[in-house]
Amino acid sequence: MATSGSDAGGIVWADGLCKKYGKTEALSQLSFSVDEGEIYSIIGPDGAGKTTLFRILTTLLLPDEGKAGVDGLDVVADYRDIRRRIGYMPGRFSLYQDLSVEENLKFFASVFNTTVEENYALVADIYRQIEPFKDRRAGKLSGGMKQKLALCCALIHAPRVLFLDEPTTGVDPVSRREFWTMLKKLRDEHGLTVLVSTPYMDEASWCDRISLMQGGRFMQTDTPVGIVEAYADRLFAVMAADMHGLMTGLKACPLVATSFSFGAAYHVTLVPGATPDALRSWLTAKGYAEVGITEISPSVEDCFMALMKTSEK
16 A cells, blocks of 8 residues: 655655665655656766665665655655656666667567556657567667657656656767657646656757766756856856966966866856956966956856865865
């Protein structure tokens, strides 16, 4: 019999989750909730704790402390019921590589006592893209097609909540955009709640809310716009003729508070009272030529780096 969920609210919630592997703390007093029909992303590097969190929420791992629930059910007491209500794509391609596309779909449908035809409306747009390869073995598909097949298999029983653990890792940029477009359509047309973990900061713009995660903790949770608007400092893109040597100069400069490499430039914040003109003069005096300093708007990655710097103090 299903037990009741937490007063925390939300179709997915966690309250004080902790998990250790030996002396390594994978999750530390983690609490959050996800609204029904929301695309919610947990963004952080490898080792941040994303997979551990997803494995607890999908009933594959027990927490050491704390509670969590999905769709009004407790992840420990009601694990059997939860498994019927969720779809899960693990980080590694986990379908049967020796089975064809069609055989994989039929197998996963049979596990949940349903058929491809019964829930075809939910997967129709995705299935049409892989249907030309329905007789091909899953192991012979391209990365993008494997991704679409795995998503179809995770949806074939019409789950209430979809958990995707780093689904776009190793996939080309075009396939990444296509994948996120499909997720938005699933949410908009079918009301599906989607939780996605990703190391890619640029994917934040596809989400309703995001949590920036490091060291088993959420450093900040907000809308992508809210995360950026909370950035407190003025941010500058700095370039010079000698870009390799410029980093050494920026690290040594007493006017610079932080500096990180971002593509073709260094993103820099200044200490209180310092100005970009003063920084340009300092770098020029040190022999750096063609110094360019432009004030820019921060990205989610800039916000992540700033939070990391703050947490280290």
